[in-house]
Amino acid sequence: MYPKFPLPLLVSSAKCFRSCVPVRAFQHLSRSSLRIPTRRYASVAAPQCHSSQSSDSPTVHSFFEENTSTWQYVVLDPATREAALIDTVLDYDPSSGTISTTSADRILSFIETHGLKIKYVLETHAHADHLTAAQYYKKKIQVPVGIGRRISTVQETFAPIYGFSPSSFVDTFDLLFRDDEEFSLGNLSCRVIHLPGHTPDHVGYVIGQTVFTGDSIFMPDCGSARSDFPGGDAKALYSSMQRLMALPESFRLFVGHDYPIGRDQLCMSTVGHQTDSNKHGGKGISESEFIAFRNARDAVLGTPHLLHPSLQTNIRGGRLPRDTMGRLAFKIPIITSVEL
Numbered sequence: 641m642y643p644k645f646p647l648p649l650l651v652s653s654a655k656c657f658r659s660c661v662p663v664r665a666f667q668h669l670s671r672s673s674l675r676i677p678t679r680r681y682a683s684v685a686a687p688q689c690h691s692s693q694s695s696d697s698p699t700v701h702s703f704f705e706e707n708t709s710t711w712q713y714v715v716l717d718p719a720t721r722e723a724a725l726i727d728t729v730l731d732y733d734p735s736s737g738t739i740s741t742t743s744a745d746r747i748l749s750f751i752e753t754h755g756l757k758i759k760y761v762l763e764t765h766a767h768a769d770h771l772t773a774a775q776y777y778k779k780k781i782q783v784p785v786g787i788g789r790r791i792s793t794v795q796e797t798f799a800p801i802y803g804f805s806p807s808s809f810v811d812t813f814d815l816l817f818r819d820d821e822e823f824s825l826g827n828l829s830c831r832v833i834h835l836p837g838h839t840p841d842h843v844g845y846v847i848g849q850t851v852f853t854g855d856s857i858f859m860p861d862c863g864s865a866r867s868d869f870p871g872g873d874a875k876a877l878y879s880s881m882q883r884l885m886a887l888p889e890s891f892r893l894f895v896g897h898d899y900p901i902g903r904d905q906l907c908m909s910t911v912g913h914q915t916d917s918n919k920h921g922g923k924g925i926s927e928s929e930f931i932a933f934r935n936a937r938d939a940v941l942g943t944p945h946l947l948h949p950s951l952q953t954n955i956r957g958g959r960l961p962r963d964t965m966g967r968l969a970f971k972i973p974i975i976t977s978v979e980l
């Protein structure tokens with residue numbers, strides 16, 4: 641059962657409101673949004689290369705998008721030059737309502753420079769903190785967009801909130817993966833694993849001895865992601881973290897975000913490192929301790945800066961919404977205690 645969203649007044653706007661709402665945060669929309677500071681909108685840091693000694697694992701090129709602290713990945717089979725993109729970012733400046741493709745164009749340039757054949761654009765889940773660039777890549781290099789099949793659950797949750805009809809979701813995602821579905825990337829075998837808790841649709845991609853975890857686990861010193869979105873669940877998140885940590889300890893885990901304190905951004909750990917050191921769910925931390933911590937922590941977290949624009953874009957595979965006059969625009973739910 642999904643937590644029930646308050647019924648908001650939907651207002652269409654070409655500009656975007658600053659923040660909004662996972663479950664609890666829906667009740668504090670105005671207050672939360674007013675607290676959020678102005679941010680800079682720019683860039684993608686230089687990519688990092690993570691090669692593997694194992695012939696059945698990919699070479700991973702990571703690109704950090706600093707405005708949303710998102711790791712984007714180009715995942716490459718070195719033998720065939722076939723590659724996949726995972727969790728890409730479409731740049732969006734809410735203060736001006738401007739979409740740009742600086743991040744995506746840098747990755748496209750990287751792809752061209754290195755002669756890569758992109759086979760898939762993959763999403764780990766319906767992100768609530770950044771917009772996916774999946775449709776932009778699909779348009780530019782004609783690749784299918786894939787996500788776990790439970791995206792339909794998330795679409796059903798948010799469609800009435802944003803006024804999306806069933807036809808809004810036609811021609812958005814091309815691949816809806818089943819649990820444990822397998823596919824190939826060049827000579828590499830890939831498997832989709834369900835990792836719920838942060839969101840209900842969340843999957844990870846196991847490619848050889850490498851896993852792209854999305855937000856099902858963070859770097860050991862950051863721990864875990866919030867679990868208070870609709871369909872999120874701390875108990876399920878703990879189980880997903882344990883599922884990852886049950887893999888062979890040498891497996892590499894690439895995370896979806898990083899929010900470091902006192903160090904540079906990192907994207908990769910190993911199962912062994914996570915088991916030893918994950919501060920929220922590593923060894924010695926029980927399920928009940930994790931749930932108590934996670935629920936208490938989520939209760940005081942602010943709302944994601946780009947929640948409404950992200951969801952309206954990401955549940956449609958990166959297609960931007962239009963208003964009744966055909967103009968590109970996001971709808972922003974408003975909660976108010978006064979009749980105005």
Ligand SMILES: [Fe+2]
Nearest residue numbers: 766767768855
């Ligand atoms: Fe997320």
